[in-house]
Amino acid sequence: MRNLLSKFGQAAKLPTLSFALAFSITGLLIAFSDPKVLAKIGSPLEFIKSGLATIRNSYLALFQGSIFDINLARGHNFFQGFYPLSETIVISTPLILTGLSVALAFKSGLFNIGAQGQFIFGAIGASYVGFHFQLPIVIHIIAAALAGTVLAAIWGGIVGLLKARTGAHEVILTIMMNYIAGYFIFWILKTKTFLRPGRFDPMSPEVGLNARLPRLAGDNLRIHAGIFIALAAALFVWWLLKKTTIGFRFRAVGANAQAAKTAGISVPIVITSTMAICGGLAGLGGAVHILGSERALSPDVAGSFGFDAITVALLGRAQPLGTVFAALLFGALRAGGRTMQANTGTPLDIVLVTQALIVLFIAAPNFVRFVFRLKKLSSSASLTSKGWNG
């Protein structure tokens, strides 16, 4: 157990430090972008004082908007104070699933830029089954989620098949497939099947009551059971990669496709099935988003869940648990950013800068090591073991 903890600590060290560094720099940005602070530039003491106050207020608002808001708790019941946390989790839930989609592809040596398109098809499949059919409770949810997942798995699988058969690069394929999916959803929302009766703007009917994921904390908080589906999916990806022969093949192809091929592993099958599973995960994200919080299909249902997923997977080092944490962090920044803008006037864009900085530092580990005076990954350690000879 202690061993496991120290291993986890090692893995989390760099992201945590990057996080701290990013927030320090963002703090400066917040202070310098506030005209009230800049007005006091004449007297340094006042300038620093008001700068620190602005930073504190902004980060307080960020916390209030993402975790707990005492003002909300006072007015209603105590639980209502957790409304921000509920919002954080609502945003994080689809992000965990799309993040896992990208992370799993990374592990197989594939760069899945297509989570966005796969998410859209997941949302289309789930909403169609959700509003078009009347099924018993539980079964309706399963059927709708499954429809979205399978549709997106096919959508992702096409990319894998094309790559395996023709050698076309998955990055180009997925980017193009994103465009197709993005315009496909516009078109389908204009068809009779999908357009909500009586509406002229592109919006589908709401999914049936039986198809909605149950809310976890009453009607005032939007948090829904989708978070459990997302966590189960993370567990599934971990199990698949670590405990099964399928995951073994995925990882082998990801690490050295040529050696995997020589040992008899079919690289085309691995590529196709990886992309299908990745598509399914992102599609499940779309389905959960529809069934849990959106309830109806709209053209911008996917937001930037599919693109943020790439950042989330990178930040989570393509590990399932890491991806969950990274998605929660991004969800919190998103939810908190709105409150920050509303309460303190700090622009929402600052949050995007923070996100970018975190990823930048993760991508440049030696810079973070330099800032915190940590030892570089010692090259002597590997040399030592090379020295022994049989």
Place this chain on the structure above:
Amino acid sequence: MSLELRGITKTFGLFTANDSIDLKVEAGKIHAILGENGAGKSTLMNIVYGLLKADSGEIFVDGKLQNISEPSDALSAGIGMVHQHFMLIPVFTVAENIVLGHEKIGKFGVLDIAAAREAIIKVSKDFGFSVDPDAIVETLPVGIQQKVEIIRALIYEAKVLILDEPTAVLTPQETDELLKTMQELKRKGTAIIFITHKLREVRAVADEITIIRRGKVIAAVSPSTSEGELASMMVGREVDLAPDRQEHEIGEPILVANNLSVRNVSGTEVVKKINFELRAGEVLAVAGVQGNGQSELARAIVNLEDHVEGSLLLDGHEIRGLSIYDSLHAGIAYIPESRELDGLVSSFSIAENLILDLHDQAPYASGINLSAKVVSEQAEKHVLEFDIRLQSVSDAVSTLSGGNKQKVVIARELSRPVKVLIASQPTRGLDVGSIEFVHERILGERDAGRGVLLFSTELDEVLALADRIAVMYRGEIIEIVDSNVSKEELGLLMAGVVNEKAVS
């Protein structure tokens, strides 16, 4: 000019790579440094060349103490180095590579290449090289690329030339040529430090031999010392250079190729209608100069090649066109030419690499569940059986030495039921101790009644192991001869000269 090292010590953590090493190299002498992989030869040379900093010790050039902390210091002290992996930019021309880092600017700020071109032509003439200064490096054969490195050192007036395992990447012909070049350099007064673990080459050209083992100088001996003695000093125990090959009954044909042809991606026929019969209990060596179709033939047998025609019968059953998986499980063990690229997943653990081919079979897997416990238990067994030296089976395989990596590949391939072993350059880049082990294993398979198809460019290896030798030249088997053929005859055959007497 002379180079002297006194008390060079270098440690990495707890491991002492160099332990107070003394060495003296004189002008006009070839000084061989002999040692196994990981003995500390490369560390020592990287210190001399300024790539690593010694913990203690001194370097003298012509009796003067030198402070060498980076390669430019070494260069200005007259020390040049040709690395095992060439430091050339493949898409640049020879001349561009040579001026790299010493660029001179001519009129209008344009790079002045002409001077370098002239210098290359002059050095080439002086030493009898034929190197075109305008050739793109990546289009040149490896042997010529190496000459470009040597020319670079000579142009910058290296008086001490370090050659780090220069023959590891060369064909026998290129090796002979390099040895001639070294003697030419020596005659012109260059001091050469020749790093190697190949005994024959050392005895052929060296004036002095220093043997290093586990970071220490073990002995300084003369080149008249026998190969056996040199090997035992290197390894630290008695080494059997000529493996014991018992005569025994050869069985029925087990792998039969009929008019087997292989085309590469560009459609060129690289293996041309080859016929052979490999019998149970024999080693059939496929000898030849690198690039005569041997690699493709080896790959075709496990169906790694896409465009293959003809027939390939394993134990009477057609195996051409099977999947790689089915080929391997039909009873073929395959030791690929490049263990790094084709043999191992270097970021995977040793235990995982040992089951790369068997991961979906019992006892490792039931259904899609992979049992990590069984995998590591079985790995421990293999480690004992194949004497793989490691700290833990869960370490990445990349932490192992070349010899131990190859043992992992061999252990894995022989853990399936095997009828035929295809070994492609199985000892390339290995040290004496590991070569001995690989040879014993190959003969072990032969004695157990398996057929062994050995692809090798090393004449000594072919002659030591083979029962029969098929010589490949330009995609064809031009002769199949008995193993009592002389080295000279075999060399001629490999060069494509068919001699009536050599035919059996």
